Structure formats: structure tokens, C-alpha cells
Amino acid sequence: MLDIVGKRYWFFAISLVVIVPGLIALAIWGFPLAIDFTGGSLLEVQFPSGQTPQPAEVVALYQDLGIGDPIAQTSGDTNILVRSKQIDQNDEAAIVKEMNTRFNTQVTVLSFESVGPSIGALVAERAAGAVGLATLGILGFITYAFRGVKHAIRYGVAAIIAMLHDVAVVIGVEAILGHFLGWQVDALFLTALLTVIGFSVHDSIVVFDRIRENANVHRRLQYETLVNHSIVQTLDRSINTQLTVALTLLALLLLGGVTTRHFVTILLVGVFSGTYSSIFNASPILVVWENREWNTWFRRRAAAASG
Amino acid sequence: MGQRYRRFIIPVLIVIAAAVWLVLPTNPGIHIGPINRDVQIVRGLDLQGGLRVLLEADLPDTVNITSDQMNTARNIVENRVNGLGVSEPVVQVAGNRRILVELPGVSDPQEAINTIKETGLLEFVALDNQQEALTLVGQTIKTDFGQSNSTQVQPTPGPGTPQATTPPSTATTAPTATATASPDLTGTPEPTTAATAAAGSAASPTPTGPNKVFHTVMTGTALSGAQAGRNPTTGEYLVQFQLTNEGSKIFGDYTSSHVGGYLAIVLDNKVISAPRINSAIVGGSGEITGSFTQQEANNLAVQLRYGSLPIPLKVAEINSVGPTLGQDSLRKSAIAGVVGLLVVIAFMALYYRLPGLVADLALLSYAAITFSLFKLIPVTLTLPGIAGFVLSIGVAVDANILIFERMKEELRAGKSLVHAIDLGFSRAWPSIRDSNLSTLITCAILFWFGNTFGASIVKGFALTLAIGVLVSLFTAITATRVFLHTVLDNLEMAKHPRWFGV
Numbered sequence: 095m096l097d098i099v100g101k102r103y104w105f106f107a108i109s110l111v112v113i114v115p116g117l118i119a120l121a122i123w124g125f126p127l128a129i130d131f132t133g134g135s136l137l138e139v140q141f142p143s144g145q146t147p148q149p150a151e152v153v154a155l156y157q158d159l160g161i162g163d164p165i166a167q168t169s170g171d172t173n174i175l176v177r178s179k180q181i182d183q184n185d186e187a188a189i190v191k192e193m194n195t196r197f198n199t200q201v202t203v204l205s206f207e208s209v210g211p212s213i214g215a216l217v218a219e220r221a222a223g224a225v226g227l228a229t230l231g232i233l234g235f236i237t238y239a240f241r242g243v244k245h246a247i248r249y250g251v252a253a254i255i256a257m258l259h260d261v262a263v264v265i266g267v268e269a270i271l272g273h274f275l276g277w278q279v280d281a282l283f284l285t286a287l288l289t290v291i292g293f294s295v296h297d298s299i300v301v302f303d304r305i306r307e308n309a310n311v312h313r314r315l316q317y318e319t320l321v322n323h324s325i326v327q328t329l330d331r332s333i334n335t336q337l338t339v340a341l342t343l344l345a346l347l348l349l350g351g352v353t354t355r356h357f358v359t360i361l362l363v364g365v366f367s368g369t370y371s372s373i374f375n376a377s378p379i380l381v382v383w384e385n386r387e388w389n390t391w392f393r394r395r396a397a398a399a400s401g
Numbered sequence: 402m403g404q405r406y407r408r409f410i411i412p413v414l415i416v417i418a419a420a421v422w423l424v425l426p427t428n429p430g431i432h433i434g435p436i437n438r439d440v441q442i443v444r445g446l447d448l449q450g451g452l453r454v455l456l457e458a459d460l461p462d463t464v465n466i467t468s469d470q471m472n473t474a475r476n477i478v479e480n481r482v483n484g485l486g487v488s489e490p491v492v493q494v495a496g497n498r499r500i501l502v503e504l505p506g507v508s509d510p511q512e513a514i515n516t517i518k519e520t521g522l523l524e525f526v527a528l529d530n531q532q533e534a535l536t537l538v539g540q541t542i543k544t545d546f547g548q549s550n551s552t553q554v555q556p557t558p559g560p561g562t563p564q565a566t567t568p569p570s571t572a573t574t575a576p577t578a579t580a581t582a583s584p585d586l587t588g589t590p591e592p593t594t595a596a597t598a599a600a601g602s603a604a605s606p607t608p609t610g611p612n613k614v615f616h617t618v619m620t621g622t623a624l625s626g627a628q629a630g631r632n633p634t635t636g637e638y639l640v641q642f643q644l645t646n647e648g649s650k651i652f653g654d655y656t657s658s659h660v661g662g663y664l665a666i667v668l669d670n671k672v673i674s675a676p677r678i679n680s681a682i683v684g685g686s687g688e689i690t691g692s693f694t695q696q697e698a699n700n701l702a703v704q705l706r707y708g709s710l711p712i713p714l715k716v717a718e719i720n721s722v723g724p725t726l727g728q729d730s731l732r733k734s735a736i737a738g739v740v741g742l743l744v745v746i747a748f749m750a751l752y753y754r755l756p757g758l759v760a761d762l763a764l765l766s767y768a769a770i771t772f773s774l775f776k777l778i779p780v781t782l783t784l785p786g787i788a789g790f791v792l793s794i795g796v797a798v799d800a801n802i803l804i805f806e807r808m809k810e811e812l813r814a815g816k817s818l819v820h821a822i823d824l825g826f827s828r829a830w831p832s833i834r835d836s837n838l839s840t841l842i843t844c845a846i847l848f849w850f851g852n853t854f855g856a857s858i859v860k861g862f863a864l865t866l867a868i869g870v871l872v873s874l875f876t877a878i879t880a881t882r883v884f885l886h887t888v889l890d891n892l893e894m895a896k897h898p899r900w901f902g903v
Contacts, residue, residue, distance in 0.1 A: 135719075138726075140725070182514075182716060182719070183510040183511040183513075183514040183515065183716075183719060184511055184515070186510060186511065187509075187510075187511040202723060202725060203508070203721070203723050204722070204723045204725060204726040205720075205721060205722045205723060205726055206510060206719060206720075206721040207718075207719060207720045207721070208716070208718065208719035208720075209717075209718045209719075210457070210715075210716075210717040210718060220850055221850070223850075224846055224847065224849075224850040227846050228842070228843055228846045231842045231843075231846060232839055232842060232843070235838065235839055235842055236835075236839070239835045239838075282785060285785055285847070285862050288843060288846075288847050288850075289789075289792070289843075289862075289866070291843060292839065292840045292843035292844070292866075293796075293840075295836075295839045295840075295843075296796075296799075296836040296837070296839055296840050297836075299832065299835045299836040299839055300803065300832045300836050303831055303832035303835060303836075304832070306831075307828070307831070327810070328806075330806050331799075331802050331803055331806045334752065334802045334806075335795070335796075335798070335799040335802050335803075337748065338745050338748060338749075338794075338795045338798050338799070338802070339792065339795030339796065339799075340795075341741065341744045341745060341748065341795070342741035342742075342744070342745060342791050342792060342794050342795040343741075343791075343792065343795070344741075345737045345738075345740040345741035345744060345791070346734070346737045346738075346741065346788060346791055348737075349733060349736050349737040349740055350733050350734050350737040350788070351729060351730050351733035351734065353447070353726070353730050353784055354730075354734065354784055354785070354788055357785065357788060358788060361788075361792065
């Protein structure tokens with residue numbers, strides 16, 4: 095039988111290898127927050143093919159109209175995306191008019207978004223509250239659902255740690271991709287993150303359920319063996335579920351268009367991480383806790399250093 | 402063993418048939434007795450294009466706003482929106498300081514927002530001479546209406562009072578009629594000629610200039626009605642207005658003594674037109690002309706008719722999606738959804754064989770039932786909502802995978818087929834129950850999150866995911882079980898474990 099629990103520190107190390115660079119990227123480049131959180135405006139216009147101006151020309155146009163902080167980027171061959179200080183519908187109309195005259199063309203407004211700073215701050219506040227509340231709710235629920243086994247709260251805590259792992263992976267990937275692809279953290283990203291949280295816990299519970307069941311049947315078995323058995327028994331299911339979800343998300347990613355690409359990519363990363371953490375982190379953490387292995391961590395490190 | 406499930410087959414089939422009937426694009430709607438409704442997918446603005454505006458009370462946080470004021474403001478906004486002629490607009494109070502407005506199909510945010518959010522304070526202002534009438538149109542001016550009003554459009558409430566634009570009458574002359582136009586202001590019924598005076602008697606002595614404070618003759622409260630119309634001879638668009646009794650008196654008096662003079666029609670401190678008083682207007686009605694387009698005349702009439710807002714509103718958020726992008730997104734997500742569904746169906750059939758095929762049936766039922774619920778409730782289908790739905794397809798088969806993996810285990814352990822099937826369902830149940838409950842908890846929190854601050858995107862996603870989870874419990878467990886037993890009862894060859902991928 096596969097020995098997953100025995101190699102748990104390897105798997106913890108793999109998690110760190112994924113998470114740490116992401117967090118470093120986050121520390122260096124920061125989190126590019128979208129106007130949903132910072133307030134500001136986003137205008138996406140489409141030019142007739144071949145008449146798309148350079149982003150710098152659009153920036154100059156904004157500056158000539160006295161609109162602060164414009165950042166323009168192309169998206170595809172014909173579209174230009176401009177972020178700026180918050181402007182209203184009249185400014186927007188003026189910009190479109192000016193674009194038509196200056197570039198001698200007829201632009202189509204694909205989307206226009208404008209968010210006041212007060213709303214943005216409120217969203218960020220509420221988002222933090224929502225995540226905190228979800229965490230507490232899940233912790234309470236798992237502790238209740240596993241009340242029949244010893245140390246029920248450990249299952250809740252292990253599931254939350256695995257969930258935080260997935261949050262860290264997603265945030266790290268967002269920081270890296272955001273830097274290179276110009277993605278920004280918006281309300282959709284938040285939705286994706288919350289979905290990943292739900293999925294991660296869903297997966298952890300399936301494995302825990304097996305431990306719960308086996309604990310009642312095989313009372314003699316050592317805890318470590320019991321957990322490993324449970325993981326291996328649910329492995330087929332974990333992989334197959336991951337596969338079906340990943341397939342549907344891939345379909346959305348490849349065929350779903352630009353608008354949801356960021357959202358779906360984050361979901362894909364998060365869902366994969368959720369499956370990984372439910373197998374290789376959540377349940378092994380239970381074993382670490384059962385053996386109180388942190389007592390030996392420093393000794394082990396000392397031994398490794400001397401050896 | 403399968404006997405117990407046979408009596409469920411009819412109800413399960415009825416549910417699925419009803420769902421399929423509802424999903425058909427040609428569904429005629431439900432018209433039975435008192436129930437009379439169309440069954441249609443409601444598309445979100447991101448899928449059909451349109452304008453979403455979040456209006457916020459423009460008052461300091463310390464000012465307490467009653468829900469009564471919010472509701473009145475909502476009604477006025479709704480009236481103005483209806484005046485725009487948009488089909489199926491949404492106007493709702495979100496939280497205690499905000500109003501959410503959704504206008505499907507509106508592609509010009511400028512015009513729509515300006516009409517909605519104008520405070521709607523209309524003033525008839527005395528002008529001193531023709532020079533002013535010629536230069537001031539389109540300019541913002543100061544008037545002596547209301548002490549606090551001197552700082553222009555800023556809807557300045559006293560520190561405590563949320564009264565901003567309603568004319569509580571600090572006004573010098575009187576609170577009365579409202580209108581806007583440019584060249585001519587004419588009394589419709591009887592043009593009694595009167596005095597010539599041009600220089601407004603009460604006009605401030607300050608010379609013309611940016612700081613001049615003009616005298617307000619009357620305000621919009623004097624109006625009893627307003628309609629857009631056309632001049633029958635010239636075909637020019639205009640706005641006709643009627644005055645209250647008090648209004649006609651004030652207006653009559655003023656125009657009688659100022660024939661030949663000029664009046665400015667000022668909306669939210671902006672001079673819309675400055676017509677010459679050709680004759681005294683004593684009949685209690687008049688019309689405002691200007692070089693209006695039909696739309697402009699209509700919008701103005703709407704603003705005049707529904708009066709001013711009890712609280713000033715500012716635009717907190719604008720979200721406008723052009724029709725091109727909306728259509729494109731809808732088409733692409735629909736294709737992605739179908740492909741995703743087909744891939745999952747193929748995977749289940751290949752991996753789990755007979756039960757996989759049964760699960761595929763359940764999955765199709767799942768898609769039909771979920772979609773019919775979207776139509777029935779109705780759930781506004783947004784782009785993330787579709788993504789949530791596609792994702793839920795993957796999650797919906799999870800319950801089936803859990804059950805089938807369990808069946809295979811029991812078969813390998815040497816249990817008889819029928820026994821293994823029952824064990825598969827009963828042993829997989831606790832994990833299905835607990836994992837889905839935790840997802841529902843997350844959904845509830847997301848829904849609350851989206852609802853409180855008007856983020857309909859997040860709300861829609863949570864709702865579609867929750868519906869998906871609940872329906873998948875029915876299809877993956879009840880429907881799959883009933884189908885599986887029905888197939889087993891009727892197919893001898895099915896009773897071989899090989900069909901179960903063991």
C-alpha cells in the first residue's frame with residue numbers, strides 16, 4: 095500500500111516550495127488591487143481593426159483632458175483598456191468623443207466601470223469579514239460533525255490549515271501571474287477564492303469521513319496507519335473528482351472567453367491545490383498532532399545539521 | 402431489493418420531464434388559472450449588455466437617513482428610470498444609504514445617469530438683460546434660493562437635517578413652477594400683455610460675473626405636471642407644463658410685470674435656457690422650447706414631473722457593459738458549458754461503465770432541473786453564475802464518484818452486487834452529507850456578503866452554486882439509485898461486476 099503519511103514531510107516541503115515563492119512575489123510586487131477595492135475607473139474600448147492607437151497616445155489623451163493617473167494597455171489587437179482616477183459618465187463621453195476625433199475613427203465602448211473609494215474600502219472590509227466568518231463557520235461545523243471521534247476539534251483545525259494552504263497558494267499564484275500578466279485582484283478573484291475555500295474543505299471532509307468510519311471499525315490500528323489507509327482508500331475518488339472538475343474548468347478556460355479567464359485560472363489552481371492539500375496536508379497534520387511531533391522538530395533539525 | 406425503489410421511478414421521471422419541459426426554449430410559460438407567467442432566463446447585464454449604477458446618499462455619515470427617505474428616493478428614481486423607457490429595469494434599496502439601478506440594454510451611461518441622478522431642483526430665475534440671457538445658457542449660476550444653496554450643486558444639508566433640495570422655502574418670492582427651454586417662454590392659453598420691465602426688481606445688485614447671485618422667482622414645486630410634446634407648426638420638440646394654483650398666480654404676476662424681460666430656466670443650478678417673456682403667462686400652463694431632441698424633451702419632462710429627491714444622491718459606482726461584449730461572453734460560456742458537460746459524461750461512462758452511464762443520465766437530469774429552477778425562481782444568470790454552474794457539474798458527479806468507488810470496494814470485498822450497491826449508497830452518504838453541508842455554509846456567507854453591499858455578481862454565484870449542490874443531492878443519490886435499480890431489474894446481464902468496472 096502507498097505510504098503517504100510516512101512521507102508527510104516531503105509533501106509539506108512541496109507545499110512550501112509552491113507557497114514561498116508566491117509569498118515572496120507578494121512581498122516584492124505587492125497585490126495589484128483592482129478598482130473594485132481602490133476606487134477608480136476602467137474603460138475598455140474597441141477600435142476598428144488596424145486603427146488601434148498606441149497605449150501612450152491614449153494616456154496622452156487622458157492627460158490632455160486633465161484626468162489623473164491613466165494607465166493604458168492593449169488587450170488583443172483592437173481593444174484598449176484604460177485605468178484612471180475615478181471619472182463620471184460625462185468624462186467618459188468626453189473621452190470617447192475625443193478618441194473619435196483625435197484618432198479619426200469610431201470606437202465601441204465595450205465596458206465602463208467606475209467605483210468610488212468609499213465603496214472599495216467597504217468591499218475590502220466586508221471581504222475580510224466574510225472570510226473570517228466562513229472560517230469560523232466551517233470550524234464549528236466540522237467539530238460538530240466529528241463529535242463522535244476523539245479530538246474532534248483537530249479535524250476542524252486541520253481542515254482550516256489545509257484551507258489556508260490553498261488560500262496561500264492562490265494568493266501567491268495571483269501575485270506572480272498578476273505581475274506578469276497584469277491581472278488585478280477584483281471582486282471576481284474574491285469569489286474564486288471563496289469557492290476554493292469551500293471546495294478545499296469539501297475535499298478534506300471526504301477523507302476525514304473515511305478516518306471517522308475506519309476509527310470505529312479498526313480500533314486496534316495505529317493512528318498513523320489508520321490515516322494512511324483512509325487516504326489511500328479515498329484516493330481514487332479524490333483523483334476522479336479532481337479530474338472532472340478540472341475538465342469542466344479547462345473547457346471554460348479554453349473556450350469561455352477573456353472575461354472569465356482570470357477567474358477560471360484561479361479556480362483551476364485553487365481546486366488542484368484543494369485536492370492536494372486534502373490528501374497530503376490535512377490528514378497528515380492529524381498524525382503530526384497525534385504524535386506531537388513538534389517536540390522533535392528541533393532535535394531532528396539539530397541532528398540533520400550535525401550529520 | 403430493488404422493489405422499494407420501483408415506486409419512486411414515476412415521481413422521479415415526472416420531476417425530470419417537468420424540468421425538461423421548462424428548459425425548452427419554446428416553453429410557452431405557465432398559464433393555469435390565476436398563475437400566469439412566462440418562463441424565461443433572466444440574463445444579467447454582463448451577458449446582455451447594460452448599465453448598472455450604485456447611487457449613494459451624498460450626506461455625511463453622521464446624518465441619519467430614514468428608510469422612508471430612501472424609499473421615497475427609490476420611487477422617484479424608479480419613476481425617472483421608467484421615463485427612460487428601458488425594459489425590465491431594476492431599482493432597489495441596497496443597505497441603508499444606497500440605491501442600485503440596473504438598466505438592461507442601455508449603452509449610453511451619460512444620458513441615463515444624468516437623468517437619474519439630477520437632484521431635480523428647477524428654478525425660474527430673473528435675468529437683468531439680454532446680454533445675460535445670451536451668455537449664461539449652459540453655465541452654472543448661483544441663486545438666492547435657499548441660503549445653503551449658494552454653493553451650487555453640492556446638495557448641502559444642514560449638519561443635522563438631511564433636507565437638501567426640497568424647497569422648504571427660504572425662497573424669496575415663493576416656491577413655484579419649473580421648466581427649461583431656450584428661445585421662448587409662452588403662456589399657452591391667453592397672452593395678456595403687461596409691463597415691460599426687464600431688470601428683475603429683486604435681482605441682486607452685483608454686476609454680471611461668476612459671483613453674481615441671481616434671484617429665484619419660483620421653483621419646481623409650483624408645477625403640477627409636465628409632458629414632452631411637439632410644436633405642431635415647426636415640429637420642434639418642447640416640454641409643456643402646468644402650474645398649481647399658487648404657481649400660476651406667482652408666475653402670472655411676475656410675467657405680467659416683466660414682459661419683454663428674460664427668465665432663466667435653471668435645473669440643478671445649470672441654466673438650461675433663457676427665454677424672453679413675450680407675454681404674461683396667467684393661464685397656469687406654459688411650454689419650454691429649446692433645441693431639444695425628442696429624448697431630451699422627454700427626459701426633462703420626466704424630471705419635472707417626478708420632482709426632486711428627498712436626499713441628494715451621488716454616483717458611487719458605474720458598471721456599463723456594451724452589447725457586443727455581453728453577447729460574446731454569453732455565446733462563449735454556453736459553448737464551454739456544453740463541452741464541459743460532454744467531457745464529464747464521456748469520462749464517467751468510460752471509467753464507471755454501466756453505473757457511469759446511469760450517472761450520466763442523472764447528470765443530464767441535473768442540468769435540466771438546475772436550469773429549470775434558474776428559469777422558475779428566476780435566478781439572474783451572470784457570467785460568474787454560468788461559471789458556478791459549470792463548476793457545479795463537476796461537483797455534482799462527485800457524489801456519484803463517492804458512491805461508485807464505494808460500490809467497487811464492496812464488490813472487491815466479495816459482496817453480492819445488489820448488496821454492494823446498497824452499501825455503496827449508505828456508506829458514502831455521511832461524507833456526501835457533511836462535505837455538501839460545508840459548501841452550503843460557504844454559499845450562505847457568500848450570499849450575505851454579496852447582498853449587503855450590492856455585489857450582485859458574488860450573490861448570483863453563491864445562489865447558483867447552492868442550487869447546484871441541492872439539486873445534485875437529489876439527482877446523484879435519489880435519481881441514480883432509482884435508475885440503477887430499474888436497469889438491474891430489467892437487464893440480466895447487468896448483474897455482472899464487470900459492468901461496474903471491477
